[in-house]
Amino acid sequence: MKPKIVIGGVIVVLFIIFGSYSFMESNVEYTDIAGAMKKHKKVQLKGEWNKEKEASFDPVKSQFTFWLVDESGKECKVVLDGAAPNNFELATSVVAKGRFTDEGYFHATEVLTKCPSKYEAQPSELNKTS
């Protein structure tokens, strides 16, 4: 009985260590531009699309470029692999997943858009007949 419990316990502990290590490694932190520049890990950059600057899709490289302003007002260029995500034009905020490159832009692999007001009904919409 005893050795079995010891072996079982060791295996469980090893799994917990393995799990926590993977968890820490792959945890994608939310951060602002300053924080993303310091880290060389993959991070989630939260901010708003700066609509006054150009946003365009390059069909040759298949990349979408736009400028992102974070809460502190700092802004940076974001290059996304792929086309503009759904709802991009009207998103209240965007979250870009990726990392800063040495060329000084944020290279995103994924951009999520948040349009909360669109999903929560507002009483002002009641009179709209669509």
Next chain:
Amino acid sequence: MIGGILVKIAFVTCLISVVSYYLNHRKGSASLLKAGRTFYLLTVATVISTSAVFLYLILTHQFQYTYVWSYSSRELPTPLLISTFYAGQEGSFMLWTLFTSIIGVFLLRHSSRKGYEPEVMSVFGLIDLSLLLMLIVKNPFLFVWESWPGQVAAGFAPANGRGLNPLLQNYWMVIHPQVLFSGFSSMGVPYAYAVAAMMKRDYTNWIKPATPWLVFGALILGTGIMMGGFWAYETLGWGGYWGWDPVENSSLVPWLFSIAAIHTILSQRKTGGFAKTNLALAMLCFLMVLYSTFLTRSGVLGDTSVHSFVDPGMWAYWLLIGMITTFSVIGGVMLFRRRKEIPLPAVRHDYYSREFALFLGSSAIVAAAVFIIVGTSSPIITELLHGKKSAVDISYYVTTTLPLGILIGLLAGVGQLLWWTRSDRKELLRTLRTPAIAAAGLTAIVTAFIIREFLVALFVFGAAFALLANIQVALRIFKGNPKYAGGSVAHIGLAVMFVGFVASSKFDEKQTISLAQGRPMECMGYTLTYTGYRPVDGEKYAFQVNVERNGQQYAVAPIMYYSSYNDGLMRNPDIANLITKDFYLAPLSLEQNNGDAASVVKVQLKRGETRAVGSVELTFVDFDFPVMQKAAMLEGKDVRIGAVLKVKGKKGKPVTVTPAKLMKNGESKDEPAVFEGKYEFVISAMMPDREAKENSRVEIGVRDLSRSASASSAQGDVLVAEASVKPFINLVWSGVIILLVGFLVTTVRRAQEASLKRASQAQE
């Protein structure tokens, strides 16, 4: 109004039923049993009536109800209109309650035959009761003026509803949530049986009536998960069938627990061991359904996923926590207090026994489920640790589950070859030899040529071994009694699915292409020609692309459309299924050459304001609109209105340009202005302010000519799309289907066994 009252009536009758059943369990009075039964059936009748009323309100467009107004509209076709029943949170709880109640009727009959009725039904009734409480808190029958008191006049009925999110307007929406929620409802049954077993202090017999329900639940939930994966792949254009999204994970985790429970319960049937483990696992299936519901319905995940998680309000949040706590405490405390009296049979733990393999397999499945649920809960965990919510990367799930997948594959093969209690080592090695050598050979070929990752190669070996070993076993069983083939069929399905995972994700090829209309393009060995678009379903557009490979022609037509509901572009991919692979085309955008929208940036400027656009600075000086022009406009003559802009490049002096709009015979025509051959300016909107001239604004469309020139060297439109070739994706689907067929065979066999036993008991 009547709906809300019915919910409350159902709550009261259900409460009476639960109390009566429980008192009957304590005192054994026959009238109490009758009361419990009657009031439960009354509850079910009331819940069905409530649902009927709810459906009636939806079908007759009673938009004065907030729910009906929020999720449906007059334009929806009937099947989709019916599906708005469960499009929102309130409605999906309603559906869950409805299915739980209906399953309860069958459970009542079934458990009464097995002598478990008062215990099982008091626990199952409690589940129904808490769902009904949720419907009281999140009332689907609120009027709009009750939802926004003071803002909407009482009795107001909007003319039309907001409509259903176009992402959900799909035939999968009609069937998928129903299957998923029946799965969630069935998971309540093993929980009820486990608690009932502890109430009756009967720790061995409960597994017999509980098993068919458990396997049935796993079958239904598994079907629901597969449909969700197919929905994501085929319509939503996520590119894959599985994205480790919280919504997907929350149905996968309870399913994994049910699979683990099926295996250890099988072991208890044969050897009598694992009595405590089985009680715990059977309860965890349901507790995981509750916890997953909490994760996806309470808003705790915040902004960490593609899905919007709407905050359901404080009451619903605490009720969900209350449900998890109540059901965990009931199960946990009972198990803890009874731990000493649960029998420990004198089992000889031989490592070469099937029960040990089953135990290891279940442990691996539970470990995978725990890793997944921890990953899905990462926003909560990180908030506790760092005070900020953040999610784990998708790679976490792959890293943690891959080693367990290898173990599961190997055990799925070995376990089937082992005997109960103990196997002869030599005999085992002899039967293992053929599949092991064949699998090793297969893996060696695959590894040598294609996959160079060690763990992935091991995973392939595990899957190949499981496949060959189970085919060997299945052939033997089919010669005897095919009814017993459920297990090996399910394992064959698992192995095929595993091979499909590797094949479709490791050999996946992707390329983004720009297809000029009418011009064939080479892409990954296929010749693609975009031929034009046609309208479908009114507002949507299908973009027709011919795909040619080795003389074979296929036509795909991915869809893009603007959705006013989401205020954005919606895209649906299209797939050419070529048996050994899928050619998958996901549209990205259509670049039109006449004023192509993509390379145009719109800038709004106040009078005198300066803004940077691309590499230039743009200042709006004033409108060019002389007094004589105003007179001409009043007379209805042709008018020309210009916007005077000062443009300053990186070097050099500012230059004044004047784009204008020409109004001729009631039609307006643009007169663009060009700066240094690099930028083109067009007036897209004018907002003059007569009272305060300095507040006048103009919107200018700025086109980067260098950029659009590169994209539009050809005539006509350019369709930008992502093409991918997904080899052997059909292995995933066929694997899942074989797996589910295995469950079906087992469900039928266990149910037959249960009724055969009853027949023989009746004869005695």
